[in-house]
Amino acid sequence: xxxxxxxxxxxxxxxxxxxxxxxxxxxxxxxxxxxxxxxxxxxxxxxxxxxxxxxxxxxxxxxxxxxxxxxxxxxxxxxxxxxxxxxxxxxxxxxxxxxxxxxxxxxx
Amino acid sequence: xxxxxxxxxxxxxxxxxxxxxxxxxxxxxxxxxxxxxxxxxxxxxxxxxxxxxxxxxxxxxxxxxxxxxxxxxxxxxxxxxxxxxxxxxxxxxxxxxxxxxxxxxxxxxxxxxx
Numbered sequence: 001x002x003x004x005x006x007x008x009x010x011x012x013x014x015x016x017x018x019x020x021x022x023x024x025x026x027x028x029x030x031x032x033x034x035x036x037x038x039x040x041x042x043x044x045x046x047x048x049x050x051x052x053x054x055x056x057x058x059x060x061x062x063x064x065x066x067x068x069x070x071x072x073x074x075x076x077x078x079x080x081x082x083x084x085x086x087x088x089x090x091x092x093x094x095x096x097x098x099x100x101x102x103x104x105x106x107x108x
Numbered sequence: 109x110x111x112x113x114x115x116x117x118x119x120x121x122x123x124x125x126x127x128x129x130x131x132x133x134x135x136x137x138x139x140x141x142x143x144x145x146x147x148x149x150x151x152x153x154x155x156x157x158x159x160x161x162x163x164x165x166x167x168x169x170x171x172x173x174x175x176x177x178x179x180x181x182x183x184x185x186x187x188x189x190x191x192x193x194x195x196x197x198x199x200x201x202x203x204x205x206x207x208x209x210x211x212x213x214x215x216x217x218x219x220x221x222x
Contacts (some may be wrong), residue, residue: 039153044212045212048207088152090153092210095166096169097143097166098154099152099208101152
């Protein structure tokens with residue numbers, strides 16, 4: 001089973017700033033089958049990025065994903081008020097999928 | 109427009125079996141991976157398992173002995189059964205389609221309590 005570790009646990013930034021979220025896997029993620037989700041209170045998660053770097057349908061281009069192997073990054077270039085939420089990485093390269101524990105992005 | 113909707117009891121007694129159904133509209137269930145995910149109150153997401161129509165199932169090793177996921181093509185639904193529940197199984201349960209998960213249900217809260 002692949003364990004995903006996200007850092008930091010909480011990130012405090014201001015609107016307009018750049019956010020960098022990290023996700024590290026305990027072993028290499030096959031075919032970079034790594035996704036990022038955004039979750040707001042009371043809502044189901046929303047798919048942002050898949051295949052490590054491909055934006056899902058309707059996702060603004062301020063969101064970008066990168067990485068391969070065991071190290072992955074989600075970058076939000078210029079934070080908007082609606083971006084403050086919890087972000088999860090998830091690997092689906094293995095038949096046993098798994099999530100990271102989440103990064104809370106809060107307003108500073 | 110693809111829509112997923114979870115349904116089932118909101119309260120289950122300890123040691124009993126939790127049963128949920130996910131109804132799918134806007135597309136056939138005879139394709140894609142179909143997944144159950146849960147989220148305890150105030151905590152992170154946990155993958156429970158998935159099923160691929162015509163294929164097999166995969167379960168989280170920590171839940172494998174208690175979980176069954178199945179598909180009912182006649183109703184365009186898939187289901188989750190989790191046996192011998194305890195308070196630790198209290199969570200919002202989501203169903204989702206695909207791999208990764210583009211489409212999600214809204215989630216349903218299941219509380220385990222006597």
